[in-house]
Amino acid sequence: DQQVKQNSPSLSVQEGRISILNCDYTNSMFDYFLWYKKYPAEGPTFLISISSIKDKNEDGRFTVFLNKSAKHLSLHIVPSQPGDSAVYFCAASGDGSSNTGKLIFGQGTTLQVKP
Amino acid sequence: EAGVTQSPTHLIKTRGQQATLRCSPISGHTSVYWYQQALGLGLQFLLWYDEGEERNRGNFPPRFSGRQFPNYSSELNVNALELEDSALYLCASSPGQGWTDTQYFGPGTRLTVL
Numbered sequence: 608d609q610q611v612k613q614n615s616p617s618l619s620v621q622e623g624r625i626s627i628l629n630c631d632y633t634n635s636m637f638d639y640f641l642w643y644k645k646y647p648a649e650g651p652t653f654l655i656s657i658s659s660i661k662d663k664n665e666d667g668r669f670t671v672f673l674n675k676s677a678k679h680l681s682l683h684i685v686p687s688q689p690g691d692s693a694v695y696f697c698a699a700s701g702d703g704s705s706n707t708g709k710l711i712f713g714q715g716t717t718l719q720v721k722p
Numbered sequence: 723e724a725g726v727t728q729s730p731t732h733l734i735k736t737r738g739q740q741a742t743l744r745c746s747p748i749s750g751h752t753s754v755y756w757y758q759q760a761l762g763l764g765l766q767f768l769l770w771y772d773e774g775e776e777r778n779r780g781n782f783p784p785r786f787s788g789r790q791f792p793n794y795s796s797e798l799n800v801n802a803l804e805l806e807d808s809a810l811y812l813c814a815s816s817p818g819q820g821w822t823d824t825q826y827f828g829p830g831t832r833l834t835v836l
Contacts, residue, residue, distance in 0.1 A: 649829055650726070650828050658822060698765075707770075708770035708772070708778045709767040710767060710825060715764065
């Protein structure tokens with residue numbers, strides 16, 4: 608039972624254009640969502656997060672949108688740069704009443720930004 | 723500021739042996755988390771320690787255990803190693819137990835079981 612899904616294994620965009628990475632979840636009790644970037648042979652690097660009481664959070668070139676009714680979140684990267692090429696993971700946490708400490712990750716989307 | 727550090731980088735063991743992996747959190751962080759990323763699978767939550775206590779455990783057998791020391795560093799022990807334990811083991815730390823506390827990851831330990 609995969610509670611967090613990233614249905615697109617890969618995405619290729621041109622440098623300077625927008626990258627949109629998508630993530631769906633099934634558990635309506637999740638209350639905190641994060642995006643991480645991972646390069647080969649390195650640990651995940653935190654990018655941006657959003658709590659369930661918000662629908663948008665922005666940090667520089669990165670914006671995360673949350674649609675609770677659709678149980679969907681997306682990460683927008685504008686403009687995309689070749690250095691953004693990596694695997695992107697979305698993660699969710701919470702059970703509605705307490706902090707479980709547990710992040711549930713999607714399978715990841717490999718982003719390739721072409722010069 | 724130093725990030726999360728893990729040792730060793732690589733570890734090779736044979737089936738049935740025990741493996742010990744170590745993690746030092748970011749200075750000032752009290753919570754440590756362990757995750758497993760096996761080939762072809764996503765990151766799976768293993769354990770959460772805070773202030774020396776185990777706070778939560780993922781769906782792994784008891785031969786996966788760990789502890790957190792008074793200086794907040796942690797070790798993960800895997801007993802009776804099986805071939806399917808071969809994976810990248812990631813440690814993360816966060817400032818505390820807050821539900822919005824971001825987890826920051828280390829580079830991982832690659833465990834290979836032969």
